[in-house]
Amino acid sequence: GQNxxxxxEMTATEGAIVQINCTYQTSGFNGLxxxxxxxxxxxxxxxxxxLDGLEEKGRFSSFLSRSKGYSYLLLxxxxxxxxxxxxxxxxxxxxxxxxGAGTTVTVRA
Amino acid sequence: TAGITQAPTSQILAAGRSMTxxxxxxxxxxxxxxxxxxxxxxxRLIHYSNTAGTTGKGEVPDGYSVSRANTDDFPLTLASxxxxxxxVYFCASSGTSYNEQFFGPGTRLTVL
Numbered sequence: 001g002q003n004x005x006x007x008x009e010m011t012a013t014e015g016a017i018v019q020i021n022c023t024y025q026t027s028g029f030n031g032l033x034x035x036x037x038x039x040x041x042x043x044x045x046x047x048x049x050x051l052d053g054l055e056e057k058g059r060f061s062s063f064l065s066r067s068k069g070y071s072y073l074l075l076x077x078x079x080x081x082x083x084x085x086x087x088x089x090x091x092x093x094x095x096x097x098x099x100g101a102g103t104t105v106t107v108r109a
Numbered sequence: 110t111a112g113i114t115q116a117p118t119s120q121i122l123a124a125g126r127s128m129t130x131x132x133x134x135x136x137x138x139x140x141x142x143x144x145x146x147x148x149x150x151x152x153r154l155i156h157y158s159n160t161a162g163t164t165g166k167g168e169v170p171d172g173y174s175v176s177r178a179n180t181d182d183f184p185l186t187l188a189s190x191x192x193x194x195x196x197v198y199f200c201a202s203s204g205t206s207y208n209e210q211f212f213g214p215g216t217r218l219t220v221l
Binding site for chain 1: 149154167168199209212213
């Protein structure tokens with residue numbers, strides 16, 4: 001089975017940095033994805049890691065350590081529009097995605 | 110560009126009735142997926158299709174069936190709805206199983 005853990009909620013101030021951690025134990029590994037989901041909307045793709053290390057894309061960065069079963073999503077220069085749920089998803093050996101329950105980030109002025 | 114569309118947007122259904130949720134994509138993606146999203150549980154895969162003519166079971170397939178007669182359409186059918194199937198249903202597609210998935214806007218289903 002798949003086990004993907006991430007914190008339920010995080011709160012941060014506008015302009016600050018927030019790091020969302022994700023740990024996983026899955027049967028096979030073929031990449032880790034982060035999605036953003038605003039309330040009442042569909043998830044949208046943010047980042048993808050398949051090799052160890054940091055992937056940077058503007059204000060968002062994602063890190064992966066396969067040996068530790070660990071990833072984080074780093075959100076820099078937080079804006080009010082970044083208030084959303086962030087979903088960690090692992091692609092298993094059969095190339096299907098398993099999602100964590102999501103982390104709700106609230107950005108305060 | 111439409112991307113992925115789902116219908117209906119929302120539905121209230123009496124227990125025991127059947128219902129088909131529609132999903133259509135215009136990106137010529139080979140792979141399509143159905144998920145349900147429940148509070149505190151995240152997205153769970155119901156069924157998937159890697160290419161037209163093939164389907165597979167996901168994590169929570171019981172009570173649901175799918176078909177993939179062509180590339181664009183991937184309907185999800187509830188043969189006899191039960192209250193535990195109350196959820197938000199998302200359809201998604203990807204070019205192949207290697208690519209990131211794109212999600213439709215969702216269908217909010219309430220079974221009473």
